[in-house]
Amino acid sequence: MRLSKAWLVASRDFKIFRHQKNIWYSVIVFPILISVLFPAVLEFAGQRSRGLLTVANLPNLLNSFSFFIVIGAAFIPLGIASYSIVGEKVEKSLEPLLATPLTDGEILLGKAISALLPALVAMYAGATVFMVGVDAVTFGELGYTYFPNWTFAVLLLIVVPVAALMSVLYSVIVSSRVNDVRSANGSGILIFFPFLAIYFASEINLISLDITGLLIIAGILFAIDIALYFVGTAAFQREEILTKWK
Amino acid sequence: MATSNQEIIELIDTDSLTKKFGDLTAVDNLTLHVDDGEVFGFLGPNGAGKTTTIRMLCCLISKTSGNATIGGYEIGKKADSLKIRKIIGLVPDNVGLTEHMTAYDNLDFYGKIFDCTDAERKANIKRFLDMLGLWEKRNVLAGAFSKGMKQKLAVARALIHDPQILFLDEPTANLDPESAKTVRDFILELKKEKKTIFLNTHNLYEAQRICDRIGILNTQLRATGTPADLEQKVRGRKTVITLAQINNKILSAVKKLSLKNLTSEGNQVSFDVTDPDKENGAVVEAIVLAGGHVNTVNVVGSTLEDVYLQIVRESA
Numbered sequence: 001m002r003l004s005k006a007w008l009v010a011s012r013d014f015k016i017f018r019h020q021k022n023i024w025y026s027v028i029v030f031p032i033l034i035s036v037l038f039p040a041v042l043e044f045a046g047q048r049s050r051g052l053l054t055v056a057n058l059p060n061l062l063n064s065f066s067f068f069i070v071i072g073a074a075f076i077p078l079g080i081a082s083y084s085i086v087g088e089k090v091e092k093s094l095e096p097l098l099a100t101p102l103t104d105g106e107i108l109l110g111k112a113i114s115a116l117l118p119a120l121v122a123m124y125a126g127a128t129v130f131m132v133g134v135d136a137v138t139f140g141e142l143g144y145t146y147f148p149n150w151t152f153a154v155l156l157l158i159v160v161p162v163a164a165l166m167s168v169l170y171s172v173i174v175s176s177r178v179n180d181v182r183s184a185n186g187s188g189i190l191i192f193f194p195f196l197a198i199y200f201a202s203e204i205n206l207i208s209l210d211i212t213g214l215l216i217i218a219g220i221l222f223a224i225d226i227a228l229y230f231v232g233t234a235a236f237q238r239e240e241i242l243t244k245w246k
Numbered sequence: 247m248a249t250s251n252q253e254i255i256e257l258i259d260t261d262s263l264t265k266k267f268g269d270l271t272a273v274d275n276l277t278l279h280v281d282d283g284e285v286f287g288f289l290g291p292n293g294a295g296k297t298t299t300i301r302m303l304c305c306l307i308s309k310t311s312g313n314a315t316i317g318g319y320e321i322g323k324k325a326d327s328l329k330i331r332k333i334i335g336l337v338p339d340n341v342g343l344t345e346h347m348t349a350y351d352n353l354d355f356y357g358k359i360f361d362c363t364d365a366e367r368k369a370n371i372k373r374f375l376d377m378l379g380l381w382e383k384r385n386v387l388a389g390a391f392s393k394g395m396k397q398k399l400a401v402a403r404a405l406i407h408d409p410q411i412l413f414l415d416e417p418t419a420n421l422d423p424e425s426a427k428t429v430r431d432f433i434l435e436l437k438k439e440k441k442t443i444f445l446n447t448h449n450l451y452e453a454q455r456i457c458d459r460i461g462i463l464n465t466q467l468r469a470t471g472t473p474a475d476l477e478q479k480v481r482g483r484k485t486v487i488t489l490a491q492i493n494n495k496i497l498s499a500v501k502k503l504s505l506k507n508l509t510s511e512g513n514q515v516s517f518d519v520t521d522p523d524k525e526n527g528a529v530v531e532a533i534v535l536a537g538g539h540v541n542t543v544n545v546v547g548s549t550l551e552d553v554y555l556q557i558v559r560e561s562a
Binding site for chain 2: 097
């Protein structure tokens, strides 16, 4: 596996994405929503009803809000990976690429990088603004800056990458079965359900989004990543692509 | 890699190569060889296995049985697959350009994949885009190109790393006559440079004009040879002599020559010939000596189209 070749494939995808407004929107909208909306909601709620946001309940609420960064990390690569693989299918540009000395693994890794990197950069940028915004809004109530903290570090540095990777691998599998980007996105939307389930479970205190809880979630997601990797690499093979992909 | 006394190198060599998809046999016991610098045309109807053959030879799909070597490397051997893909260029039946990239960037990307240096990439991109009349359009997105321009760009892409063997899968299919001619002329230019080319085509005129040898495939390889060989192999050639008038003296003089399939109808006599340049002179001389007056001498033969149709119908 030559990383330089995988990077070449990713670089080409980045060039293509420059012309794709839909991809830009999908990369930008979610981080902006998270970074602006949640501090605004806190500010608004705090002003409307004093006593709603207290030192006791704010940490749990902020941890729950933080989890939307994980959901965003799963959402953004979905659109990019779907476009990048289904787009190649539509343009029939995979066959000449497969006839080069690139290995299947290098092409797949390149596709993964091109979907993961923008998603991680966007979500980390959004998370930074989110931290600053939330701290600014909650400092008065808490008396200290809630972010950054170790829980958030685990969420950003461990849970977010494994969630994004899961989305990419799932997209590869979905993309091998469909012929247009819309169908890929439609099928890909299923990836949200486990994340929404985690969020709602945390809201009703079934699970806790503290460091232990996040590490368990990351472990489960990582195990799913490994399973999806094997299914994805089996689907992403020259002969499969040329003879069995729809 | 096989060599003969004349140092002819077989770049493509297959032995009983077979591909099955489940119960369907797409290519059956294909045995052929293509020499270095040769242009080999593969003719056959839709579903004959032409694209499957190219895909096997380019290590895109696996073989079911048999053997094949490309430049001495064995297909189906994992270690050799990458080496084979380094020495070949492929223009698939769907050109598959990256439509949101410029013509220049499309070629540059493939040059990088093949580890061409900056200087090589720049020189080759300029050379091929110039030859194909696309240099002025180098900064235009490939998606904005016409079908013919895309096809030309795909040919340039396959050549960017100066491959030893070029595989072309119906490169002029669905092109307007002018674009098809440009692509065809370009292939002829490559032929002059002694590039080894394996050409899948439906176009008999194209095959006849471009190819040194032709193979007719319909799941199995039905015939191979030069276009002239094939024409002769199936039906041979016939000389038709038109006279001012025919009489018994002339006919008996001609019959004495023991010509194959001699027939006479009206003022014409016709017979099969192997080498018209050598054989017709004696016949004309006999007719003139018998007092005949020869108006015209024509050599007619089966065309490649006749040959192709006969072989394909027989194998159907």
